[in-house]
Every structure is written in structure tokens, then in C-alpha cells.
Amino acid sequence: DAKTTQPTSMDCAEGRAANLPCNHSTISGNEYVYWYRQIHSQGPQYIIHGLKNNETNEMASLIITEDRKSSTLILPHATLRDTAVYYCIVRVIGNQFYFGTGTSLTVIP
Amino acid sequence: NAGVTQTPKFQVLKTGQSMTLQCAQDMNHEYMSWYRQDPGMGLRLIHYSVGAGITDQGEVPNGYNVSRSTTEDFPLRLLSAAPSQTSVYFCASSPVDISYEQYFGPGTRLTVT
Numbered sequence: 001d002a003k004t005t006q007p008t009s010m011d012c013a014e015g016r017a018a019n020l021p022c023n024h025s026t027i028s029g030n031e032y033v034y035w036y037r038q039i040h041s042q043g044p045q046y047i048i049h050g051l052k053n054n055e056t057n058e059m060a061s062l063i064i065t066e067d068r069k070s071s072t073l074i075l076p077h078a079t080l081r082d083t084a085v086y087y088c089i090v091r092v093i094g095n096q097f098y099f100g101t102g103t104s105l106t107v108i109p
Numbered sequence: 110n111a112g113v114t115q116t117p118k119f120q121v122l123k124t125g126q127s128m129t130l131q132c133a134q135d136m137n138h139e140y141m142s143w144y145r146q147d148p149g150m151g152l153r154l155i156h157y158s159v160g161a162g163i164t165d166q167g168e169v170p171n172g173y174n175v176s177r178s179t180t181e182d183f184p185l186r187l188l189s190a191a192p193s194q195t196s197v198y199f200c201a202s203s204p205v206d207i208s209y210e211q212y213f214g215p216g217t218r219l220t221v222t
Binding site: 036041042043044045046049087096097098099100101102 | 113142144149150151152153154157167168197199201210211212213214215216
């Protein structure tokens with residue numbers, strides 16, 4: 001599965017949109033982009049995933065560039081409870097999940 | 110549904126001792142897996158199973174055994190604990206479908222002295 005690159009940490013003001021980038025320049029055509037987050041020491045939580053098209057659910061939006069070499073997770077109105085480590089994972093369906101070190105997002109009051 | 114449950118929540122072992130970390134899910138998920146997370150690092154896959162009777166190794170399998178006799182349970186056995194196995198262990202399950210959305214348990218914090 002392709003490797004991903006994420007910034008180590010980011011800050012976001014409460015109520016503003018949080019935009020978390022992820023680079024996956026070696027992604028292949030059958031690899032999906034997944035996002036998970038881990039709040040404090042809890043088990044990771046699924047957020048969203050996509051292949052080519054942009055996706056939106058009740059938690060977030062996923063924007064994938066046309067060449068699929070990068071993506072952005074958008075939390076539209078960040079709250080303090082969104083402070084967490086966010087993991088971007090690229091994988092082929094059926095293959096295993098490999099978590100990197102993710103982006104530590106701090107939402108500031 | 111209870112989701113994914115793990116026991117115990119905390120455990121302290123002496124070097125050389127063996128133990129089993131329990132994991133159970135009540136969502137009838139085919140896929141189950143074990144991860145470990147060391148301080149400041151991401152999760153690393155230890156073992157996984159795509160169904161009862163089928164297991165395979167992940168990224169860091171040495172020192173651990175698993176079995177999957179039922180769909181619901183996926184225990185992780187530490188054969189002879191070592192200080193390097195001090196970590197937080199997470200179990201996860203997911204359906205085998207297009208999303209493979211994984212549901213994680215609360216974790217077991219293991220310290221080996």
C-alpha cells in the first residue's frame with residue numbers, strides 16, 4: 001500500500017474549519033483513502049473514506065485531488081472535542097491498515 | 110450492542126510470564142485484528158483474522174500467538190513477556206465489505222517489568 005505524509009501537528013480555532021492535508025503521491029488506482037482519528041488514548045475512530053470522488057458524511061468531508069496524489073480532510077466547524085490525532089491511510093480493499101504517526105490537531109478556544 | 114470489548118483494561122506482568130488478552134465483538138464481523146501502540150507512535154498490526162479458523166501475521170507478530178475458533182472472539186497470547194512488549198493493545202473488528210470500517214475496543218495497557 002502507498003505511503004502517506006502528514007504534518008506532525010496543526011492548530012485550529014474553535015468554530016473554524018479544520019483542513020488536514022495528506023500526501024499520497026504513490027497511490028495506485030485501486031487504493032482507497034481512509035481517515036481515522038484517535039482522541040487521547042482511546043481506540044481509533046473511523047471518520048470517512050473515498051476512492052476518487054469527494055465524500056461527505058455527518059462528521060467530515062474528504063476532498064481528493066483529480067490526480068489522487070493528495071487529499072484533505074475537512075472538519076467544517078471544529079470543536080474542542082475534535083482535538084485528536086488524525087490518521088490518513090491508503091490501502092487496497094482487503095489489505096491491512098497501516099497507521100503512521102498522523103497529525104495532532106489541537107482546537108483552540 | 111456492546112461493540113468491541115477488551116479485557117483486562119490494565120495488566121502488569123513480570124518478564125517471562127505468559128498471558129492472554131481477550132477481545133470479543135457482538136457485531137458478527139468477519140474481520141478482526143490486534144494492534145499495539147507504543148508511546149508517541151501510530152498503531153502497528155500484530156495479527157489479523159478474516160474469519161473463524163483463519164489467522165495471519167501483520168507487521169510485528171513475533172512473541173504473540175492468536176487463534177480464531179469463533180466469529181466473536183479473537184484472543185491474543187503473549188508467550189513469554191518481555192519489557193519490549195510494554196504497550197497499549199487495541200483489538201478491532203470490521204465487516205468484510207466495501208468500507209472495511211474498523212471498530213476499535215478501548216485498549217489494554219500492558220506493562221512488563
